[in-house]
Amino acid sequence: MIRSIATAAALAAGLATSALAEGEVHRVAIHVDENDPQVMNMALNNVANVQAHYESIGDEVIVEVVAYGPGLNMFVAGKSPVEDRISAMALEMDNLSFAACGNTHRNMSAKAGAEVPLISEAGIVPSGVVRLIELQEEGYAYVRP
Numbered sequence: 001m002i003r004s005i006a007t008a009a010a011l012a013a014g015l016a017t018s019a020l021a022e023g024e025v026h027r028v029a030i031h032v033d034e035n036d037p038q039v040m041n042m043a044l045n046n047v048a049n050v051q052a053h054y055e056s057i058g059d060e061v062i063v064e065v066v067a068y069g070p071g072l073n074m075f076v077a078g079k080s081p082v083e084d085r086i087s088a089m090a091l092e093m094d095n096l097s098f099a100a101c102g103n104t105h106r107n108m109s110a111k112a113g114a115e116v117p118l119i120s121e122a123g124i125v126p127s128g129v130v131r132l133i134e135l136q137e138e139g140y141a142y143v144r145p
Contacts, residue, residue: 029135030043046143051093064097067128077117
């Protein structure tokens with residue numbers, strides 16, 4: 001299970017090297033900015049469908065789900081409507097990572113008057129928007145369910 005963005009980057013580099021002989025490596029950034037269980041589940045459906053497709057043709061795929069704004073509720077421990085599903089998917093998919101916006105988390109914690117706990121699968125990045133820009137600059141396809 002990927003627990004940090006640095007680990008995801010190392011995994012991406014390793015997969016890219018090993019996949020040259022076997023198949024193509026695809027990279028996908030999935031953006032969630034709505035506190036809507038339907039959108040969150042659609043994002044996770046996208047992850048599962050992309051994984052199944054590329055696996056079926058012998059290719060690799062690296063997926064990062066980036067959440068910010070109201071979408072950060074996707075990663076709030078004890079509050080996320082998809083917490084169990086994220087845990088299961090993270091255990092099944094070594095190529096999947098979750099990035100939580102540090103700006104949103106800081107603001108959410110300040111408003112709550114205490115640190116808002118996030119699920120263990122989510123790594124905090126300084127800015128969700130900046131993370132999406134970085135991923136696109138690294139060649140990731142962008143998907144917003």
